Amino acid sequence: MDLRELYQDLIVDHNKRPRNFGKLDDATYFAEGFNPLCGDQVTVYVHLDGEQISKVQFEGEGCAISTASASLMTEALVGKTISEADALFELFHKILVGELELDDEKTQQLGKLAVLTGVKAYPSRVKCATLAWHTCQGALHNSEKPVTTE
Ligand code: ZN
Secondary structure (H helix, E strand, C coil): CCHHHHHHHHHHHHHHCCCCECCCCCCCEEEEEEECCCCEEEEEEEEEECCEEEEEEEEEECCHHHHHHHHHHHHHHCCCEHHHHHHHHHHHHHHHCCCCCCCHHHHHHHHHHHHHHHHHHCHHHHHHHHHHHHHHHHHHCCCCCCEECC
């Protein structure tokens, strides 16, 4: 199995069986996000213990990329501090928009999230892959307005 197939499998798996899916009843913050370009909708819930993210869940409807990305994000963010989450999003985002090259070190930093970096070849899909992240940022930083990728 080559890397590309492995990547595909992970995205298919997380789309079919999204992790941490559903409303989080004891959420500290939540935010809603919308990607009008594709129609993806997501609500991200976070539970904070001080500065640390102890739970992240999401619900919504969207394409395979947006659902897989939200699912992978929840796995990546549990246990991180807000500033670690911000740093990870910044790295992920910069690679997706082509501001940073993906090298071995960054692949390691991204972990499973690296499977999503293939979308950078398709600019319209970048918004699908980053929607949950933008929304999570909205929740973590307690923005009042709904998040939109436009
Ligand atoms: Zn989408």
